[in-house]
Amino acid sequence: MISFGPVPSRRLGKSLGINNIVYPKTCSYGCIYCQAGNTLKKTCIRESFYEPENIYDSVCKHLDTLRDNDYPDFLTFVSNGEPTLDVNLGRSINLLKKTGIPVAVLTNSSLLHIEPVREDLYLANWVSIKMDAGDIITWYMINRPARGLDFETILTGIKLFRNGFKGILCTESMIVRGINDFTENFYALAEIVKYVDPSTAYLSVPTRPPAERYVKPPEPEKLNEAWHIFDNLNINTELLTGYEGADTGFTGNVYEDILNITAVHPLREEAMLKLLENDNADLNVVRALINQHLIKPVLYEGKKYFIRDYH
Ligand code: SF4
The missing domain is CATH 3.20.20.70 (Aldolase class I)
Known part of the structure; x- marks a missing residue:
């Protein structure tokens, strides 16, 4: 074909x-x-x-x-x-x-x-x-x-x-x-x-x-x-990494925002906290996504980032 x-x-x-x-x-x-x-x-x-x-x-x-x-x-x-x-x-x-x-x-x-x-x-x-x-x-x-x-x-x-x-x-x-x-x-x-x-x-x-x-x-x-x-x-x-996404910023849907952004690039811890604040959410969202193996915290030069967990 x-x-x-x-x-x-x-x-x-x-x-x-x-x-x-x-x-x-x-x-x-x-x-x-x-x-x-x-x-x-x-x-x-x-x-x-x-x-x-x-x-x-x-x-x-x-x-x-x-x-x-x-x-x-x-x-x-x-x-x-x-x-x-x-x-x-x-x-x-x-x-x-x-x-x-x-x-x-x-x-x-x-x-x-x-x-x-x-x-x-x-x-x-x-x-x-x-x-x-x-x-x-x-x-x-x-x-x-x-x-x-x-x-x-x-x-x-x-x-x-x-x-x-x-x-x-x-x-x-x-x-x-x-x-x-x-x-x-x-x-x-x-x-x-x-x-x-x-x-x-x-x-x-x-x-x-x-x-x-x-x-x-x-x-x-x-x-x-x-x-x-x-x-x-x-x-x-x-x-x-096999996930579609786009760095669309804050849309109000905190789960989608985190998954979309981390599919495209690592998300700095400070940026994650800002995103949670803008979406009126807290760290429980991040913990839930980590527990579901959807995102993973990683360190680079002493700073924490979040990335899509593709394993
Ligand atoms: S991935 Fe490598 S081997 Fe496969 S088609 Fe592309 S260039 Fe060729």
Whole structure:
């Protein structure tokens, strides 16, 4: 199936997914946490999959079946592999833009050093690039790249793309327990992400069955640390822990306010007390949420924060 959904997404609203990679899963990476399973064809050579006209026709037919309030905010390339391996990606994006719906691409960023790949992605309205590792050893451990890829070359490609892309650029970093959840990696990653200057840097944790069974989410304390290291560099950083939420401030519903805000970023103790006061609530609410394993207190540099408990 070429198109699926729409599915709700905090990042993109209603998103109609597009899979431009034909079976088998074809990717330049074999990420240990990949929810699409192991990479059956690992390559960094671009090739032709579907004809762009087939993708366009399939999406138009899909759109025709949707009710008005299901109409997507984005057409999003989330492939059975790496979408930029498709040599026709740029032509497909151009055709899809005729629908009037913005186009988003989630890429692992490993091919951005290739000029035609960058040219293709420049056509998209929104691009998310994967950045999990701040050093080459961690990169090998978590992303398991195809032969022929080089870490420094990819960083150069990311910088070239940053300088040429005019749309909305985000980064996504998956944090895996015992693999890339250490302080040095957070600092190295944050430095690279700072250069990219994304509109939002997302820090995510594995929430779906991974390619490798040993993959586990990091301890909330580690995710909290990563968030602070990014935030200290003034990077607009949000958490993706499987919970939808939005930092909507005080709405009057104290439970929803706490769950929404902590789904996006850690909530400082002082901010929590202020929120309770504004909503005429007390610490019993916080205790109840902790007892239900919905939030968890964590420490960072001697200060207490609350974060969504995703275990
Ligand atoms: S880059 Fe994406 S599709 Fe490829 S292995 Fe990693 S998570 Fe899976």
